[in-house]
Amino acid sequence: ESLKQYLIEECYEVIDAVDCGDPEKHKEELGDLLLHIVLQAQIRNENGYFTFEDVAKTITDKLVRRHPHVFSGVSVSGTHEVLQNWEKLKKEERKKEEQSVLSGIPRHLPALQKAERVQSRAARVGFDWKCAEDVLSKITEEVEELRRAISEGNEKAIKHEIGDLLFAIVNFARHLGIHSEEALQETVSRFSRRFQTMENLARESGYELQECTLEQLEDLWQKAKQLVE
Structure with missing residues (x-):
């Protein structure tokens, strides 16, 4: 329980590393994330529940089971049928009629x-x-x-x-x-870069944004848009 927040932070740091396009940073952050996975598995192991090897085996078995078109020679007409089979297999695994298609999100x-x-x-x-x-x-x-x-x-x-x-x-x-999440993240980042450019432009002229009129702010914004893609 106490590790949840740190796990979330590590996931976001991995995403940041991907966005930065730095393979070395990406490798480092994946290692940090893997450490948390191993650590949580070890805690469960010490309490008699499962080992890290059990985790690896579980996902391996699941991938094989849910991809019969890859591992069992089942024929499919295309991606849509693959996804339909995936949902059908998941429902069968749960063995509960009340389970929703939306379960597990x-x-x-x-x-x-x-x-x-x-x-x-x-x-x-x-x-x-x-x-x-x-x-x-x-x-x-x-x-x-x-x-x-x-x-x-x-x-x-x-x-x-x-x-x-x-x-x-x-x-x-x-x-x-x-992906809407990615699109909005990019927009927020772009707005932030442009807004910070506005702040810098204002300071270069000897004043702060809060001292500007709406017309001045709009002028700074248009200049920032030209400077920042």
């Missing part, structure tokens, strides 16, 4: 990533929009519903509609093959 995933995972799971059983254009129409519909909630001053409805709008945008991105 981590509760603490970032919201955008979790939304995409939920949508992808639903799509595997055929519950999905036919094309991205249909989802775009849904986004337009959600915007109108949000406008209506705002005009009515209904805070609960506004929150509800903003959630629906975000969910629809994630769905649209998914249909375009774009």
Whole structure:
């Protein structure tokens, strides 16, 4: 329990290393993450539950079991059938009729990533929009519903509609093959770099951003956009 937060931090550090494009840093962070996995397995081992070798065997067995088209000669027509078989095999393994297609999605995933995972799971059983254009129409519909909630001053409805709008945008991105979490992370990073450039430009001129008028801020922003891609 006490190691959970550190494990999460190590996962994000691995992602940062990937984004930096530094193989040596990536190798180092993967090692740090592996250390946490080994450490947790060792703690369980000392309490008589399982060993690190058991962990490795479990994932190996699972991969073999859930990929009969690779290891058992089962014929499939394409990726869609592979995913359908995967879900079918998982359900059989659980041996519980009440298990949902959505079972097993981590509760603490970032919201955008979790939304995409939920949508992808639903799509595997055929519950999905036919094309991205249909989802775009849904986004337009959600915007109108949000406008209506705002005009009515209904805070609960506004929150509800903003959630629906975000969910629809994630769905649209998914249909375009774009991960919303990554797209938003890139936008936040780009905004941060440009904002910091604004701060530097202002200081070079002898003042701070909070001293600027809205027009001056807009001028600095446009300059920052030209300097930072």
